[in-house]
Amino acid sequence: MKIIPGISSQVLATRIAAELGGEACLCEFKKFPDGELYTRVVDGIKDEEVIIVQSLMADTGLISLLQLIDAVEEAHKTSVVIPYLGYARQDKRFKPGEAISSRAIARGISFAGIVDKIYVVNVHNRAVLEYFDVEAKNLDAAPLIGDYIAKKGIVQPVIIGPDEGARELAKAVAAPHGYAYDVLEKKRISGDEVVIKPKELSVDGKNVVIVDDIISTGGTIAEVAAMIKAREANEIYVACIHGLFVQNAPLRIRNAGVEEIIATDTIESVFSTISVAKMIAEELKR
Ligand code: R5P
Numbered sequence: 001m002k003i004i005p006g007i008s009s010q011v012l013a014t015r016i017a018a019e020l021g022g023e024a025c026l027c028e029f030k031k032f033p034d035g036e037l038y039t040r041v042v043d044g045i046k047d048e049e050v051i052i053v054q055s056l057m058a059d060t061g062l063i064s065l066l067q068l069i070d071a072v073e074e075a076h077k078t079s080v081v082i083p084y085l086g087y088a089r090q091d092k093r094f095k096p097g098e099a100i101s102s103r104a105i106a107r108g109i110s111f112a113g114i115v116d117k118i119y120v121v122n123v124h125n126r127a128v129l130e131y132f133d134v135e136a137k138n139l140d141a142a143p144l145i146g147d148y149i150a151k152k153g154i155v156q157p158v159i160i161g162p163d164e165g166a167r168e169l170a171k172a173v174a175a176p177h178g179y180a181y182d183v184l185e186k187k188r189i190s191g192d193e194v195v196i197k198p199k200e201l202s203v204d205g206k207n208v209v210i211v212d213d214i215i216s217t218g219g220t221i222a223e224v225a226a227m228i229k230a231r232e233a234n235e236i237y238v239a240c241i242h243g244l245f246v247q248n249a250p251l252r253i254r255n256a257g258v259e260e261i262i263a264t265d266t267i268e269s270v271f272s273t274i275s276v277a278k279m280i281a282e283e284l285k286r
Contacts (some may be wrong), residue, residue, distance in 0.1 A: 006054025019281030140170030218249030
């Protein structure tokens with residue numbers, strides 16, 4: 001098995017290769033003066049099994065992935081690990097004439113029949129996996145967040161998801177350790193008054209970990225953290241699978257009274273304190 005590290009997942013690919021007892025292949029990436037990308041797998045690939053690891057958080061990542069798939073066309077078997085599958089939030093047509101972006105991306109990746117299997121980590125909506133022409137499997141990194149919280153020794157944390165869509169994630173983080181979990185609900189008190197609060201649990205005096213699949217601008221999490229703080233929570237932590245952290249997201253979140261921002265390395269940043277490498281390597285061994 002040869003691991004091909006994509007331009008956006010160099011550290012994670014190297015970790016996966018180490019977990020599998022090997023090394024990641026050397027690749028060259030550069031930009032031409034007009035902005036076009038150049039991609040080369042320096043060790044030529046012929047009749048081998050290859051695994052490309054590449055997150056799609058910016059358009060450059062997608063172009064580079066398409067180039068890598070083309071570069072390994074002579075491989076015997078090609079799997080693609082997309083730790084963060086970008087564009088998955090545009091999973092349907094919300095307005096007439098819109099592109100179903102996740103479908104366009106999936107079609108592009110499945111082009112020319114080179115790819116045999118896809119792996120993604122906590123895709124925003126599992127339904128988009130149906131857009132790939134080949135088998136696409138979702139891996140769940142939520143239990144790794146639960147393990148991190150336990151290892152950190154946060155006392156009796158309450159796991160809170162920002163909305164109903166985050167219930168499954170909150171449960172997957174909390175359940176293996178027996179932590180309490182809940183999601184927020186918006187309650188209209190009067191014509192112009194809306195209260196956002198946990199559906200069932202009180203956070204008063206509790207340590208709270210707010211979890212979400214993606215943190216992008218940090219707007220959602222910062223609002224939730226400020227609300228939880230106002231409800232007299234003790235320590236507040238924030239954890240996500242995919243930390244995009246665009247614009248001033250870290251600052252907004254910290255300013256809302258958060259002790260620590262925790263993310264995985266599906267997108268590599270200073271907040272990537274949890275690695276999904278072992279989980280992916282174990283799946284690939286299977
Ligand atoms: C939305 O459906 C996602 O689960 C996240 O809640 C959202 O992407 C977070 O975005 P932001 O950090 O910009 O509020």
